Amino acid sequence: MSSRAATRVFQGVEEQIATGQLKDGAKLDEASLAERFEVSRTPVREALLQLVGSGLATQIPKRGCFVKAPSLRDMVEMFEVMSELEGMCARLAARRISDEQLAELKAANVGCEDAIKANDSDLYYHKNVDFHECIYIACGNSFLANETRSLRRRLQSFRRLQLRVRGRMPQSLGEHFEIVEAIEAGDADQADRISRQHVMIQGERFHDLLVHMERGG
Amino acid sequence: MSSRAATRVFQGVEEQIATGQLKDGAKLDEASLAERFEVSRTPVREALLQLVGSGLATQIPKRGCFVKAPSLRDMVEMFEVMSELEGMCARLAARRISDEQLAELKAANVGCEDAIKANDSDLYYHKNVDFHECIYIACGNSFLANETRSLRRRLQSFRRLQLRVRGRMPQSLGEHFEIVEAIEAGDADQADRISRQHVMIQGERFHDLLVHMERGG
DNA sequence: GTAGAAATTATCGTATACAAAAATAAGATG
DNA sequence: CATCTTATTTTTGTATACGATAATTTCTAC
Numbered sequence: 200m201s202s203r204a205a206t207r208v209f210q211g212v213e214e215q216i217a218t219g220q221l222k223d224g225a226k227l228d229e230a231s232l233a234e235r236f237e238v239s240r241t242p243v244r245e246a247l248l249q250l251v252g253s254g255l256a257t258q259i260p261k262r263g264c265f266v267k268a269p270s271l272r273d274m275v276e277m278f279e280v281m282s283e284l285e286g287m288c289a290r291l292a293a294r295r296i297s298d299e300q301l302a303e304l305k306a307a308n309v310g311c312e313d314a315i316k317a318n319d320s321d322l323y324y325h326k327n328v329d330f331h332e333c334i335y336i337a338c339g340n341s342f343l344a345n346e347t348r349s350l351r352r353r354l355q356s357f358r359r360l361q362l363r364v365r366g367r368m369p370q371s372l373g374e375h376f377e378i379v380e381a382i383e384a385g386d387a388d389q390a391d392r393i394s395r396q397h398v399m400i401q402g403e404r405f406h407d408l409l410v411h412m413e414r415g416g
Numbered sequence: 417m418s419s420r421a422a423t424r425v426f427q428g429v430e431e432q433i434a435t436g437q438l439k440d441g442a443k444l445d446e447a448s449l450a451e452r453f454e455v456s457r458t459p460v461r462e463a464l465l466q467l468v469g470s471g472l473a474t475q476i477p478k479r480g481c482f483v484k485a486p487s488l489r490d491m492v493e494m495f496e497v498m499s500e501l502e503g504m505c506a507r508l509a510a511r512r513i514s515d516e517q518l519a520e521l522k523a524a525n526v527g528c529e530d531a532i533k534a535n536d537s538d539l540y541y542h543k544n545v546d547f548h549e550c551i552y553i554a555c556g557n558s559f560l561a562n563e564t565r566s567l568r569r570r571l572q573s574f575r576r577l578q579l580r581v582r583g584r585m586p587q588s589l590g591e592h593f594e595i596v597e598a599i600e601a602g603d604a605d606q607a608d609r610i611s612r613q614h615v616m617i618q619g620e621r622f623h624d625l626l627v628h629m630e631r632g633g
Numbered sequence: 634g635t636a637g638a639a640a641t642t643a644t645c646g647t648a649t650a651c652a653a654a655a656a657t658a659a660g661a662t663g
Numbered sequence: 664c665a666t667c668t669t670a671t672t673t674t675t676g677t678a679t680a681c682g683a684t685a686a687t688t689t690c691t692a693c
Contacts, residue, residue, distance in 0.1 A: 204647070229675075239648045241458075244676090248462060252469040261654055261675060276559035280504075287500050342493035346563075421677070446645080456678045461646090478645055478684060 278402030495619030
């Protein structure tokens with residue numbers, strides 16, 4: 200299933216969709232992909248199946264697979280849900296976090312701070328993921344954690360772009376501190392509210408960016 | 417992909433997991449399944465891939481697929497998330513519902529009422545799905561709607577059991593009326609709160625039922 | 634008799650082969 | 664010349680075949 204070759208094809212196609220090399224509606228021809236990745240059709244078909252499962256492709260019986268790049272509307276909808284899920288994670292974490300987990304959360308946030316001091320946006324990106332991962336674990340609901348991770352992953356490639364927007368990193372860090380504070384205080388409502396806002400701001404900034412790009416950036 | 421044979425195998429295995437014929441940890445042997453469903457290994461493997469994707473099976477490389485029936489803890493976690501998603505749908509619907517959609521929602525709830533009057537729990541089950549479907553559509557976020565439907569589907573087979581608990585149907589209907597009222601009034605917070613509660617009650621009742629069954633029902 | 638190593642077996646992952654359905658192209662008819 | 668019908672070709676869906684890796688068994692050494 201997640202065999203070596205099939206995974207390679209899956210990730211390869213996923214990457215090409217994210218980078219825009221494969222555009223919306225493009226046909227995912229099995230034979231071409233097989234040739235391109237130097238494997239047979241079997242692992243290609245497995246990869247396509249997973250792509251359909253992840254919502255990155257559509258399948259029409261007896262007609263083949265087609266890229267289903269998310270529209271702007273889709274992205275806005277996903278950010279709306281992401282903000283709810285992140286809020287829920289933070290809310291539950293505020294009630295359920297352990298002392299060790301809190302320490303790890305703080306450490307992760309220090310990591311973010313260091314990345315900003317080093318002006319390293321790639322590092323910040325990874326430390327930011329660590330920070331949120333701490334909250335997912337602390338929420339005490341692994342199903343929720345997985346769903347949130349999965350959605351984060353789908354928004355990821357766009358997010359990475361987003362963080363390079365001028366002045367966003369320090370603002371994001373400020374929000375992190377507020378979230379930590381609320382969680383430490385056990386203030387579930389506050390943790391929820393700030394976290395939602397944290398995601399929605401990114402969503403809105405992302406939206407701005409897209410519009411800007413479309414106008415000819 | 418969702419080819420005839422593969423889909424048949426997928427749904428067959430899914431059914432057997434839901435009914436408990438295939439228990440947690442049971443090995444999903446490709447050859448046996450192929451024989452059982454009278455197809456070759458190819459569609460069986462596609463079905464297994466989808467099962468893993470849906471979280472109903474685990475895959476260990478070079479060792480095969482195994483049934484991953486949700487534990488009680490998993491179920492509680494899923495209900496927790498379901499309650500959040502349902503709450504979100506209702507909250508957004510309160511803000512975004514159209515007049516026609518509101519009329520449909522009310523009509524669906526009347527359908528539920530009729531089913532109770534006829535004392536037909538199967539009919540109630542379907543009318544209840546219709547009712548919630550109205551809210552999913554009215555929330556104006558199709559991504560959210562799909563995620564919620566998908567989770568509902570996973571909890572479905574258990575829910576069906578749950579609704580037969582004595583006295584639950586009328587109580588459930590009462591909650592429906594409260595939800596409709598809140599949505600009609602545009603009271604997003606109230607719609608959210610009642611909807612969450614609506615799901616959590618089902619989750620708790622379900623939990624009770626499971627414990628009862630384990631003790632020797 | 635037990636423990637470790639080698640051979641055997643079984644199963645997974647991939648490749649290829651074949652059949653059925655759909656898209657495309659060619660030809661006939663008005 | 665357009666359109667419908669039919670033949671060809673392409674592509675999907677399924678079956679089978681093969682190679683590689685892990686589990687199992689058997690054999691040997693102590």
